[in-house]
Amino acid sequence: MIRAVTFDCWGTLFLDGPAADEGYKRQRLAGMEAVLGARGIAVAGRDLDRAYTVAGQRLARLWEKSRDVDVSGHVTAVLEAVDPELPGRLPAGALDELVDAYACPALRVPPAADAGRRPPSRRWPDGDWRSPSCPIPCGRRVAC
Numbered sequence: 001m002i003r004a005v006t007f008d009c010w011g012t013l014f015l016d017g018p019a020a021d022e023g024y025k026r027q028r029l030a031g032m033e034a035v036l037g038a039r040g041i042a043v044a045g046r047d048l049d050r051a052y053t054v055a056g057q058r059l060a061r062l063w064e065k066s067r068d069v070d071v072s073g074h075v076t077a078v079l080e081a082v083d084p085e086l087p088g089r090l091p092a093g094a095l096d097e098l099v100d101a102y103a104c105p106a107l108r109v110p111p112a113a114d115a116g117r118r119p120p121s122r123r124w125p126d127g128d129w130r131s132p133s134c135p136i137p138c139g140r141r142v143a144c
Contacts, residue, residue, distance in 0.1 A: 024105040031101030039094050051081035075102050
């Protein structure tokens with residue numbers, strides 16, 4: 001029995017290259033600055049901007065090795081670029097709020113689906129149309 005299926009949405013099923021990340025940057029940083037400020041941690045926007053760039057360079061080196069980290073790893077990389085000890089000083093729940101601030105801009109304005117992708121190619125016994133490359137029932141909302 002299949003209990004879970006994972007796949008890479010961005011750059012695979014959705015057309016959104018690495019440069020699209022810059023489009024989310026302003027919203028991400030504003031959200032992170034607001035979360036930190038609400039938790040009593042003052043970080044200037046220019047410091048977060050610099051840290052975002054440094055973290056992006058670190059992540060690019062990781063991606064060159066065909067490795068990746070989850071969203072909390074991205075957020076932690078930004079925080080460490082501000083101050084290596086900052087992640088350890090976060091109050092309870094703050095990392096989850098920062099992850100939400102970082103991830104939500106991309107989910108609120110998602111990239112376009114790949115129009116050149118093959119349509120679903122087979123019908124499963126339960127009536128759902130599914131593609132061999134995308135075993136999630138088409139038409140159902142999926143959080144990537």
